[in-house]
Amino acid sequence: MGIRVVIADDQAMVRVGLRMVVDNEPDMTVVGEASDGLEAVSIVRRTRPDIVLMDITMPRLDGISAAAQILDEPGAPRVIILTTFDTDENLYAALRAGISGFLLKVSPPEQLIESIRVVNSGEALLDPAVTGRVIASFAGRAEVAPPPELDDLTPRELEVLTLLARGLTNAEIAQELFVGDATVKTHVARVLMKLHLRDRAQAVVFAYEAGVVRPGA
Incomplete structure (x- = not known):
């Protein structure tokens, strides 16, 4: 059946571009698109994809909150957050929500495809540049006893x-x-x-x- 993908982004042109890249692969299929977080949750429940490409900033329900709802359900897909590198706190919150990785929106098509395959195989995707910003955001957080x-x-x-x-x-x-x-x-x-x-x-x-x-x- 291949890798089933849902795309969630409030910009129609971004969704079109992502769909063209994904559907061009013989082992991948876009099974749904969403323009906001609430729609993304609904489409994921209906289509049961393997991977969700989720924008952070969307109307009605932001991408991180939508991802948290999706990942809280049995048999949840893996979620890759699409980011423009805006705020470190958003990225930190995304990790806490249980997403499987970050991908910069400016990444080339081949990196997008490879990222989908990596996450679908059970690995997590941590772009070194994005990870560095997330790590930096941890500075100054309260010290805790080692678990x-x-x-x-x-x-x-x-x-x-x-x-x-x-x-x-x-x-x-x-x-x-x-x-x-x-x-x-x-x-x-x-x-x-x-x-x-x-x-x-x-x-x-x-x-x-x-x-x-x-x-x-």
């Missing part, structure tokens, strides 16, 4: 969590630790399982809020 779940991690798993929080890919982590990609995948899976996290995006939030990594470190 007890951290004690369940081995030293190597804690190291992997730190590298995840810096936005490194599996290949980059493997190079940093001088291990194979398969070994990194195993470590990442164990980290997510032990910390009860769904994906790498949530791991970034956890690592910074828990004080495992700090901005500028």
